[in-house]
């Protein structure tokens with residue numbers, strides 16, 4: 053979804069035969085007035101429903117939306133007047149909130165995360181412990197916008213993400229509209245937990261189950277689009293059980309582990325106090341990408357902070373991997389308390405230089421020299 057906010061079929065990893073099915077009902081103009089896409093969180097159900105909405109509204113549809121017409125261009129920017137996205141929100145203290153009010157936040161999620169789940173949305177809403185819901189004011193708004201009949205396309209699409217978060221009063225208010233929407237109005241809904249849906253709502257939708265991504269396809273995608281090595285992709289793809297969001301989280305976890313491993317390597321190298329070891333480490337760092345070296349610096353900073361906390365009390369360090377915990381302890385015993393502030397300053401100076409495109413090799417060599425001066429010889 054890199055260059056457009058809302059996906060077409062090609063940007064989803066949904067089952068090709070399911071896409072064919074949707075594509076064909078669009079082309080035959082046999083679209084049911086209420087379709088419910090069911091699938092797990094972070095899976096293909098939401099992207100597929102969005103791609104279907106795009107296809108429905110396209111002015112020159114082929115097997116997929118054309119990508120060229122005015123409607124498709126408006127979909128690219130999520131500015132189509134005949135598409136309304138509805139999702140759970142957190143109520144403000146004094147006023148009603150509807151999806152439209154949080155459009156910018158939702159656009160951020162679409163722009164920045166290839167896949168996301170309800171928890172990502174809740175985090176972005178910063179509502180603390182409050183649970184997001186689809187409130188009755190949203191039902192009023194939906195009844196209003198679908199009654200205007202001022203749409204420019206042959207259809208108006210309302211897409212409801214997580215209808216399971218609808219309050220009962222909201223659902224009751226929507227029943228009639230869902231049963232008999234005005235001509236041209238199509239309701240799409242995406243549920244990650246259809247068992248929580250009220251029977252009255254469920255019965256008004258035709259249901260489509262969106263299956264997990266086939267493993268081999270997911271593995272290929274992780275290599276070609278997410279920068280994973282074949283081994284990483286194979287492992288994450290297998291453990292993710294056909295879910296792209298889960299696979300990406302597994303890869304991120306691996307990337308974190310790698311950064312922590314390198315960060316400890318950096319400090320251990322400084323403690324060796326030999327220019328040759330510095331040069332080897334700098335050479336190795338230079339084979340990494342710039343984001344990778346930045347996260348190596350950040351991981352080093354994080355570890356220093358944890359070591360500092362450790363030196364003040366008996367608190368357990370958070371790293372669950374024993375090997376890492378032991379390495380942190382052994383570095384921690386070598387670093388005197390007075391060295392923490394200058395070490396952290398050196399790291400942020402190195403980070404700045406790296407951001408300004410300085411040579412990775414030189415930055416790390418210099419960093420090791422100054423770090424060694426702050427860690428006394430044992």
Ligand SMILES: [Zn+2]
Nearest residue numbers: 110118121124
């Ligand atoms: Zn089009």
